[in-house]
Amino acid sequence: xxxxxxxxxxxxxxxxxxxxxxxxxxxxxxxxxxxxxxxxxxxxxxxxxxxxxxxxxxxxxxxxxxxxxxxxxxxxxxxxxxxxxxxxxxxxxxxxxxxxxxxxxxxxxxxxxxxxxxxxxxxxxxxxxxxxxxxxxxxxxxxxxxxxxxxxxxxxxxxxxxxxxxxxxxxxxxxxxxxxxxxxxxxxxxxxxxxxxxxxxxxxxxxxxxxxxxxxxxxxxxxxxxxxxxxxxxxxxxxxxxxxxxxxxxxxxxxxxxxxxxxxxxxxxxxxxxxxxxxxxxxxxxxxxxxxxxxxxxxxxxxxxxxxxxxxxxxxxxxxxxxxxxxxxxxxxxxxxxxxxxxxxxxxxxxxxxxxxxxxxxxxxxxxxxxxxxxxxxxxxxxxxxxxxxxxxxxxxxxxxxxxx
Amino acid sequence: xxxxxxxxxxxxxxxxxxxxxxxxxxxxxxxxxxxxxxxxxxxxxxxxxxxxxxxxxxxxxxxxxxxxxxxxxxxxxxxxxxxxxxxxxxxxxxxxxxxxxxxxxxxxxxxxxxxxxxxxxxxxxxxxxxxxxxxxxxxxxxxxxxxxxxxxxxxxxxxxxxxxxxxxxxxxxxxxxxxxxxxxxxxxxxxxxxxxxxxxxxxxxxxxxxxxxxxxxxxxxxxxxxxxxxxxxxxxxxxxxxxxxxxxxxxxxxxxxxxxxxxxxxxxxxxxxxxxxxxxxxxxxxxxxxxxxxxxxxxxxxxxxxxxxxxxxxxxxxxxxxxxxxxxxxxxxxxxxxxxxxxxxxxxxxxxxxxxxxxxxxxxxxxxxxxxxxxxxxxxxxxxxxxxxxxxxxxxxxxxxxxxx
Numbered sequence: 069x070x071x072x073x074x075x076x077x078x079x080x081x082x083x084x085x086x087x088x089x090x091x092x093x094x095x096x097x098x099x100x101x102x103x104x105x106x107x108x109x110x111x112x113x114x115x116x117x118x119x120x121x122x123x124x125x126x127x128x129x130x131x132x133x134x135x136x137x138x139x140x141x142x143x144x145x146x147x148x149x150x151x152x153x154x155x156x157x158x159x160x161x162x163x164x165x166x167x168x169x170x171x172x173x174x175x176x177x178x179x180x181x182x183x184x185x186x187x188x189x190x191x192x193x194x195x196x197x198x199x200x201x202x203x204x205x206x207x208x209x210x211x212x213x214x215x216x217x218x219x220x221x222x223x224x225x226x227x228x229x230x231x232x233x234x235x236x237x238x239x240x241x242x243x244x245x246x247x248x249x250x251x252x253x254x255x256x257x258x259x260x261x262x263x264x265x266x267x268x269x270x271x272x273x274x275x276x277x278x279x280x281x282x283x284x285x286x287x288x289x290x291x292x293x294x295x296x297x298x299x300x301x302x303x304x305x306x307x308x309x310x311x312x313x314x315x316x317x318x319x320x321x322x323x324x325x326x327x328x329x330x331x332x333x334x335x336x337x338x339x340x341x342x343x344x345x346x347x348x349x350x351x352x353x354x355x356x357x358x359x360x361x362x363x364x365x366x367x368x369x370x371x372x373x374x375x376x377x378x379x380x381x382x383x384x385x386x387x388x389x390x391x392x393x394x395x396x397x398x399x400x401x402x403x404x405x406x407x408x409x410x411x412x413x414x415x416x417x418x419x420x421x422x423x424x425x426x427x428x429x430x431x432x433x434x435x436x437x438x439x440x441x442x443x444x445x446x447x448x449x450x451x452x453x454x455x456x457x458x459x460x461x462x463x464x465x466x467x468x469x470x471x472x473x
Numbered sequence: 474x475x476x477x478x479x480x481x482x483x484x485x486x487x488x489x490x491x492x493x494x495x496x497x498x499x500x501x502x503x504x505x506x507x508x509x510x511x512x513x514x515x516x517x518x519x520x521x522x523x524x525x526x527x528x529x530x531x532x533x534x535x536x537x538x539x540x541x542x543x544x545x546x547x548x549x550x551x552x553x554x555x556x557x558x559x560x561x562x563x564x565x566x567x568x569x570x571x572x573x574x575x576x577x578x579x580x581x582x583x584x585x586x587x588x589x590x591x592x593x594x595x596x597x598x599x600x601x602x603x604x605x606x607x608x609x610x611x612x613x614x615x616x617x618x619x620x621x622x623x624x625x626x627x628x629x630x631x632x633x634x635x636x637x638x639x640x641x642x643x644x645x646x647x648x649x650x651x652x653x654x655x656x657x658x659x660x661x662x663x664x665x666x667x668x669x670x671x672x673x674x675x676x677x678x679x680x681x682x683x684x685x686x687x688x689x690x691x692x693x694x695x696x697x698x699x700x701x702x703x704x705x706x707x708x709x710x711x712x713x714x715x716x717x718x719x720x721x722x723x724x725x726x727x728x729x730x731x732x733x734x735x736x737x738x739x740x741x742x743x744x745x746x747x748x749x750x751x752x753x754x755x756x757x758x759x760x761x762x763x764x765x766x767x768x769x770x771x772x773x774x775x776x777x778x779x780x781x782x783x784x785x786x787x788x789x790x791x792x793x794x795x796x797x798x799x800x801x802x803x804x805x806x807x808x809x810x811x812x813x814x815x816x817x818x819x820x821x822x823x824x825x826x827x828x829x830x831x832x833x834x835x836x837x838x839x840x841x842x843x844x845x846x847x848x849x850x851x852x853x854x855x856x857x858x859x860x861x862x863x864x865x866x867x868x869x870x871x872x873x874x875x876x877x878x
Contacts, residue, residue, distance in 0.1 A: 142519050353761060
């Protein structure tokens with residue numbers, strides 16, 4: 069295999085969320101136990117934007133964008149100036165630290181676009197990049213695409229609620245060993261763990277001490293459950309000089325169909341990101357950019373209501389899952405992911421995921437996507453119809469009991 | 474400078490089309506001649522979608538997409554299956570060779586997204602990539618981003634109408650020298666030259682002989698002027714085994730605000746492109762994908778009318794420009810670009826471009842963006858209001874005469 073073939077072999081997407089339709093049907097005949105469980109199919113690989121619909125006013129804002137014509141279709145690569153000005157103020161208020169509309173903010177095709185641009189702006193061939201395990205699957209794959217080198221840092225997210233559980237000594241070792249970029253999601257995807265103020269302060273201190281750049285993916289930071297505290301790294305007095313924060317309205321706000329994300333932070337890095345965007349996608353879709361006018365400007369009470377509805381689903385699903393012997397799952401402090409660790413099973417975890425689809429019409433994302441230590445887990449995005457989600461998880465629980473050792 | 478700094482320094486976008494608003498105003502005091510020329514500002518750096526409006530029905534198709542909800546927001550990474558099936562048939566009919574909806578077609582964020590994914594799927598660090606000079610500015614920059622190596626192939630587009638003017642012996646030398654990827658736009662951007670059937674047949678034969686992969690950007694191939702013939706490389710009997718064709722509805726169809734592109738061809742390459750899309754932008758914007766239903770299905774006569782309107786503008790501008798001593802410009806056979814070679818000037822070409830904005834309210838793209846041999850040229854996208862374009866080019870001509878030696 070030549071290096072390019074090797075690289076793309078590593079970039080497998082067969083098990084990535086949403087790609088299940090392209091999988092060849094595994095032959096499960098020899099492992100099948102019992103009959104299928106009837107119920108409404110639920111695809112937990114992503115949120116259901118029919119159950120939690122896009123922000124009120126989003127489509128109207130898009131329509132106004134189309135009517136505005138060329139000035140909205142062709143924006144600067146980093147996004148329309150007036151929108152950047154509007155968003156810079158809102159993002160500064162949300163995160164507790166200033167955002168420069170002109171120099172420090174870029175609109176991107178989805179928050180994933182932002183993450184790609186940020187990582188490509190900060191890491192090249194051979195560079196060591198510290199990433200968390202488990203964390204968002206693209207982090208690892210982007211490091212590989214850039215011919216850079218993964219330096220893993222463990223997140224011990226189970227058995228502790230006071231902290232996300234980052235192994236801070238491993239992070240320091242990564243920096244000591246030469247990593248000059250650290251990428252992490254907060255809240256953590258897939259576990260929903262939120263980094264404590266102590267953890268954030270330590271990350272800031274270590275990054276500064278070792279002159280490291282930090283990219284923090286805060287995609288789910290608005291969907292914060294009752295009683296939880298969220299600490300924005302960028303507002304830390306010690307925040308690293310080179311810091312990019314990634315967000316977007318695809319999750320909490322259900323605007324994924326418009327493909328919008330933002331990155332904000334260090335001007336020199338945002339500059340690089342724009343240069344790269346100019347040759348990989350030009351800009352966030354012009355008309356879609358107009359939808360960002362609704363972001364952080366939702367109707368009063370809308371966000372609170374959305375959080376409460378998610379919290380009710382979260383709690384209902386946790387109650388079902390925790391009733392199954394051997395299942396371990398952390399209570400997510402933010403976001404809409406549950407990361408479920410299976411008890412010892414009679415089938416491989418990957419096979420169990422296939423069985424869930426085959427026998428229970430339930431789609432989940434295998435834990436192996438998020439890191440090498442979580443192959444015995446799977447992720448659920450519980451931003452779904454409440455009753456359908458509960459019933460689907462009841463079927464999941466029944467199958468865990470059916471296939472466990 | 475570390476390698477990453479060097480790379481991003483090379484990826485300058487200050488003179489890229491649409492970025493003029495971010496340029497620092499050059500001090501032109503010492504070179505100014507005469508008074509400003511009054512007239513409606515015209516931005517020739519891209520098409521004016523207010524003058525040539527989006528395809529009829531585009532917005533309606535988008536609206537239906539939004540109403541379809543989750544199934545349209547979350548598609549496979551390579552795009553919604555039913556749309557791929559519809560498009561595969563239309564693209565096969567247009568290009569004269571079969572397209573596999575399931576294995577050989579991907580929807581992307583703009584045709585630029587398609588170009589990036591295709592090039593990244595075919596070239597890695599150190600690989601030699603043959604690209605045309607002049608050609609679309611992103612080609613060169615993408616090679617640089619991928620740490621690959623540019624092998625230039627000249628296009629002698631002036632002084633000959635029978636062929637685009639590709640130096641075929643240089644292309645063969647590039648393959649002999651080790652290049653295994655050739656990337657070109659047809660019609661050529663920025664000149665509007667269309668490759669002759671002989672040239673296409675030779676490209677096919679050489680690529681096959683040397684086992685090279687070809688990426689052909691056919692973005693403007695629908696806007697073909699009266700009496701011209703267009704040869705699709707993929708329909709050649711000798712077409713290379715590894716071939717990706719890039720198109721999109723951003724230009725002729727004025728749908729740039731929706732950020733849509735497609736790539737179609739060799740299944741193994743489309744697979745790689747999907748794997749990469751899964752970590753750089755996920756998918757073409759879900760709701761926007763629905764707009765592709767209108768593509769190649771426009772109302773009867775719509776395309777013909779659009780072509781004729783562009784041809785009238787083309788001919789009017791050519792008449793103005795050719796009346797100026799020393800100006801050289803090829804008659805574009807397709808697309809809406811004019812690439813104008815200046816006579817000897819008293820100011821640097823880059824300064825003249827700045828003067829056009831300053832004294833004539835006319836924005837053009839400097840020739841240096843397209844290759845090192847065309848610094849004395851500039852590109853006009855004449856998809857503009859007819860009268861405004863003619864008047865703007867009259868001002869351009871007046872300034873050429875004012876500043877020429």
